[in-house]
Amino acid sequence: MNLSERIKLARKKAGLTQSGLAESVGIAQTAISQLESGKTLRSSYLIQIAQACGVNSTWLASGEGEMHSPEDFSASLSGVLQEMLRGEHEDDAALNNALRERLEEVRSASRLASAGTLLTEEIPYLVELEDPHDPSKTVVEVSVKLHLDLNDEILSKQEVLPQNVVAVAISGNSMIPVLQDGGTVVAHLLETQVVDGRMYVIDHGGQIRVKALYRLPGGGVRMKSYNAYEHPDETYTVREMEDASIRVMGRVFWGASFY
Template sequence: MKKNKACGSRFKMLLNEANITTTGFAEFLKISKPQNVHNWYTRGVPHYRMEEVAKKLSVNTTWLKTGEGPRDAKELRLLDESGNVLDAQAIRGTYRVIEPLDVDLPFYKETPITPGDKKTHVIKDPGQSIRMPRTDLDSLEINHADAICARMIGNSMAEKIEDGSVVAIDQGLTQIVDGEIYAIEHDGMLRIKYLHRVPGNALRMRSHNNAEYPDEILRAAQIEEQNIRVLGWVFWWSTLNKRRPEVPFL
């Protein structure tokens, strides 16, 4: 079992900085005898464990082994088998997830400016959020902080996006790409529409259900007068089946 005794002091320093006991780290590595991990302080981390330990503690393997090169860690973090990033604090043998695989997207809704007021605005609902996989956001190059959710109201986008569906919006993309779906705040009203640019800085809003909702052309002056603001690009939506099927022969 090849070991590098010189790395023992660096390993001990990492655990001390993160306030992780050798017992807690042994449990994390699924090593049944914590004393074996404690012995690494003086004997060094075994060669066959070096890469695993470096990965768990988010440091460069070469740095842990030799002390040379970049340490490559702004903060000590642990990675579990599922890829969750954990804070390096052992509390009764458990770890707290600080960078989960999912992201909580804040929920926005249209609501009266004051109770009973007919005029509305679009604001954050602190009591709701929607979870989405980080990988989905990353694949679309969406900044996690720019992603929000809202609910489709009405049937203007049916059968593409049904009434009551949840939509996810990228606030980082407000520049209009013709034919894409966007969330708009229209004088305090939340709307989901296809958008098209029109010469003269005008805007065409198109519904998927255009048989009931004809196109709206808004000139530049109207856009300003009616307080039209593009909230962002709609990149995801859920669709709830409106009818539960009846099971025959019961």
């Protein structure tokens, strides 16, 4: 892994944009861009960049040693605690869950970096938000805060671009044993044409659903849950899909709980 790849990896694992990193270091965003593109092969600000990203400066400069030294890791965990405690959470359970997820991200970043992982892309999550026009309803939007770090190799093998991809957190037991509650799937937004038996992300009147779909004559669809005992098949004509605001958003091509 060369310098440009290490800087890009460190920045993304720290959750920083190029402009955000540049601001933290006190240099121009173009300087970070040139370093990550390989147009600039050295910099007198590597120590400051390492500190801003919370990584080992020796690793960043030369690739030697671990990405996160014990001191870096401790500082990172401390920063995570402060970050989470400043957040807004409805109850202690929500705080604990969010904290556990963030801590695991930090641990994973340390483990994967030391093993020489490939670079990753930040894939935004789809989320359900309160409808600004009707508080009793929800709408499906792309999150500006939540993202999944997905290896570039996965996207390359699927021949999809990161800007056309979204992540979805699985909630409920309708798709077990294939998809577990709490798992994650990734979908390609440009593949909305239903192929029988494939899995798709669906916006069902503001609710995010993940189902296997089958075509019906006339343009309708059949939604299949793998846990058919508790969640029987649902069928919709084109008119019923319009009335229920059902929209096929994209085909699922990767999932954390079944691949």
